[in-house]
Amino acid sequence: MTYDDDGNHYGFTLSDELIMIRDQVRRFMRDEVKPIEDKLPHDATHCDPADEARLRGIAEEMGLGRLNVPAEYGGQENDCMIRCIVNEEASKCRLGGYRPALGAIRRGPPNIIWRGTPEQVHKYGIPCVEGDMTGYIAITEPTGGSDPRNNIQTRAVKKGDKWILNGRKMWITYAGVSDWGVIFARSREAEDGRPPEITAFIVEPSFPGISFEPIPVIRPLYPYEITLDNCEVPEENLLGEVGAGFGVAEQWLVAGRMPYAAGCIGMAQEALDMACGWVKQRSSQRGLLADKQAIQWMIADSETELRAARMLVYEAASASDRGENAKILASACKLFGTETAFRVVDRAIQMFGGMGVAREMPLERWLRELRIKRIGEGPSEVHRMVIARDKLKNTDGGVYFG
Ligand SMILES: Cc1cc2nc3c(=O)[nH]c(=O)nc-3n(C[C@H](O)[C@H](O)[C@H](O)COP(=O)(O)OP(=O)(O)OC[C@H]3O[C@@H](n4cnc5c(N)ncnc54)[C@H](O)[C@@H]3O)c2cc1C
CATH class of the missing domain: 1.20.140.10 (Butyryl-CoA Dehydrogenase, subunit A, domain 3)
Incomplete structure (x- = not known):
């Protein structure tokens, strides 16, 4: 049995580095995030942009700003243990994982963007880390999210140098307030006992044919329904290979x-x-x-x-x-x-x-x-x-x- 410096005993030894990060996040939450939170209404999901920018600056100075970014893109590597330690501590504040708190530390886009081409990473990934850009992931559809391999009905058809997307996505967190998102769509039907082919596309809210509607739910941060009505996606916004989406x-x-x-x-x-x-x-x-x-x-x-x-x-x-x-x-x-x-x-x-x-x-x-x-x-x-x-x-x- 091993003990950490709070006297908790673990069968698992946290390295000195992990203990240091955990304590840093704990202090950040207590000294910087909580005083801001205390002034917010009960169901707030965000704070004043100036406060958020200040929190991000402090997190960056503490060396906590790029935990979600791979080393090749100037980050501190996307280590799962670190993300878990950070998430546990950050979620102890009232905003529990929302942007002002967790976003300040674990700045970064949905991690699949790091699998994109260098152009995609520089256009969509880096501005999430260095600026205010945000992204979302849209897999779930009205037909059901528990079995996406079979239930994704959104169709993607290639036309010239564009893909045309038609369908609906449900319950998508941050969709209506983000600068881009990744949509998963069927690019080939199921055949000969094989499941349908699913491909991932990066979309922007300005693309023709995409619209968003908030869905009120029991928490204050509402997810969105996305409608894709002949939504045009340029060829270079394919994320990964055709058919590699799943x-x-x-x-x-x-x-x-x-x-x-x-x-x-x-x-x-x-x-x-x-x-x-x-x-x-x-x-x-x-x-x-x-x-x-x-x-x-x-x-x-x-x-x-x-x-x-x-x-x-x-x-x-x-x-x-x-x-x-x-x-x-x-x-x-x-x-x-x-x-x-x-x-x-x-x-x-x-x-x-x-x-x-x-x-x-x-x-x-x-x-x-x-x-x-x-x-x-x-x-x-x-x-x-x-x-x-x-x-x-x-x-x-x-x-x-x-
Ligand atoms: C607030 C919120 C935010 C979300 N954010 C996102 C997001 O950002 N991106 C995204 O893609 N999705 C998102 N989702 C969707 C979420 O992933 C789906 O709700 C979830 O996968 C379940 O899909 P469903 O709601 O369609 O339920 P269904 O698939 O219709 O299932 C209904 C219920 O049936 C039961 N069930 C299903 N399959 C089985 C089985 N095989 N065996 C036994 N029981 C079963 C379960 O109890 C399940 O809850 C979000 C959902 C919510 C509520």
Whole structure:
């Protein structure tokens, strides 16, 4: 067993560098982001652009501004462990992972742009790091997001030096407020038992035939529906090879699952820590809440589950950083991290009683956010299916049935 400098013990040793980064992010959130947040309305998703620019400047000075950028493009390499550590800490603030907080540190576009041509990287990727440009990824459609390989109905047809896109995308985060996005479309139908061919395209809001409509949901940051009506995309905006789209998407999705889970764990850890502070000073039936067994069990279960979820994230992230195929571990992280975090925040609300659902507290906002996290990036059922299929395929029955 090893210990970090807060006295937490881990079966997993965080390097000195990771501990330093975690502490830097923690200080940044406490000293710079929280004072700004404290002045914002409860459901704010952004702050004053001047404040955001100042946060970005501070993050850059601290050396935290380019964690999401590959070294060949002047960044600090896109190391999954670092992204997880950063996400966990950054998500502990009320804005929980939104642009002013997390965006200041992990500046950068959706990571699949780094797989583009040098021209695409310089046109779309670098301005997200050095300027204010933002991007989105649009895979999901009204026909269903759980099985995109078969459910993507948006069609892409080549006409001269352009591709013509027709279809609709649903639930796309940041789509209506971004400078560009990546759309996944069918460039060839399924045939001879083979799935349809999916290709990725970079689109801009100024392209003819593209429009956006916000979809109100339970969290303040609304996703968008995108309509593509004979949308014209120039040939040079093809991202990757024709037909390679699903490989591009899957790589992006798998790489995002560990930091996604880590962010959820951060929110839940903060909720649990807040609840511990509360029950140590709140009384009922002539005794502190902290002394009641019912409360202690909620605390014990929550702390245990969060540690297990964090270990899973570290295991998956380090496997990914070693270049191993982390697909199954990433599904396990996403499943267990999001489900655990939701349960823990729900218990924290219970311990707070009425105060738990008060809008002056971040807890109810985190609960709404975590409700989405159990659906976005693949619902829990789909990750269970992926893990179970792999287990059944690779396990022979153990000692008795093998
Ligand atoms: C707020 C928000 C933001 C989002 N942002 C983006 C984004 O930026 N880009 C993007 O591309 N997508 C985005 N999504 C879409 C998200 O990835 C999909 O909602 C998700 O993949 C599920 O797809 P669906 O909603 O179509 O549900 P369906 O695919 O219709 O599934 C409905 C339910 O059926 C169950 N289910 C599905 N398949 C199975 C199965 N095989 N076995 C058992 N049960 C199953 C699950 O419980 C699932 O929740 C976002 C969604 C939300 C809510």
